[in-house]
Amino acid sequence: MPSTTTLPTAESLQGKPVPSVTFKARLEDQWRDLRSDELFKGKTVVVFSLPGAFTPTCSSTHLPRYNELAPVMRQNGVDDILCISVNDAFVMNQWAAGQGASNITVVPDGNGDFTEGMGMLVDKRDLGFGRRSWRYSMLVNDGVIDKIFIEPDKEGDPFEVSDADTMLRHINPNAKIPEPVVMFSRPGCPHCARAKAALRENGIVFTDISEDQKITTSVLRGISGELTWPQVFVGGKRIGGADETVAWVAERER
Incomplete structure (x- = not known):
């Protein structure tokens, strides 16, 4: 549970711009500053955020299903699918490579600046994680949050509404999902x-x-x-x- 943090409601975030921050990324073995505008401006973007790379639900279900459905989302007007986690660039890149997640852009929010700006930075010191992101997903149009799915505020690591299938149904309820x-x-x-x-x-x-x-x-x-x-x-x-x-x-x- 998010200890002293009170999670925002979907209604309080929808219609607002995403946080303006600079992410410290590693692209082609070089440090690169990625600003929010570069990722979101003039684009329709799906974002899903999770507690940590290499963790069980994130690795077995959350990331793989978004990677699998990414082509369908792009066919339905999405320009990019971002995975944001409070991990450093080396960890995020290694995780994405190991997952074969070529359809996903992993974004390292190592300092938690974006996550804190979203109101989703939670205390997971009981697991030795420090401060991490609560699990959520959102559809962002030109830097403005159009729709957000926030996991319920309860014990453990709920995974009920931020999944790729829920997001795709929101984008297009009639979208054809390919067989695996x-x-x-x-x-x-x-x-x-x-x-x-x-x-x-x-x-x-x-x-x-x-x-x-x-x-x-x-x-x-x-x-x-x-x-x-x-x-x-x-x-x-x-x-x-x-x-x-x-x-x-x-x-x-x-």
Whole structure:
């Protein structure tokens, strides 16, 4: 629970500008100052904020689902999806890389300036976290908060309303959510590389489960009934290898 901090209400924040701060980011191994105007001015932006990189709910659900639905949000008028956390730039960059979150812009609010300006800086010293962000998400148009979803003020780390599906339903209740795509691949496999390229070039988010994650040929055969790499599944249904995946992508794009 946010100890002595009283969380703001959605009504008190909607219609107000986001805090004007400077974020200390690391881009291409160089320090870079990112101002709020650069991130928000003239854009429609989805923001989700969470307690910390590498933490369980943030890593297993919050970030991955936004990364998965980011292309759909962009198809519905969103210019960028930002993940803001009170972590330094090195931690945020490493987390995003490990998550394969290429559709998300991670923003390090290391000093908590933006989070404090939002009224969302809470005391988590009982967990050894110091001061961190309460979990929330918002839709920002040209620097002004259009809609915000704030997790309820109760014990623990509630995750009920700031999820990607709730945000997408707000943006467009009729948006078509794609089936999850999973690929079983092998490092150095040219057919795997071809299938990945076909998916990426068409903006299809997929989960890559590779041989170096202990997915052996025997495991692959047990799952798919096949011995060749890659094997691609969509919504639990096997599509097949590289040729079948390229054909599936082409048919989907018609």
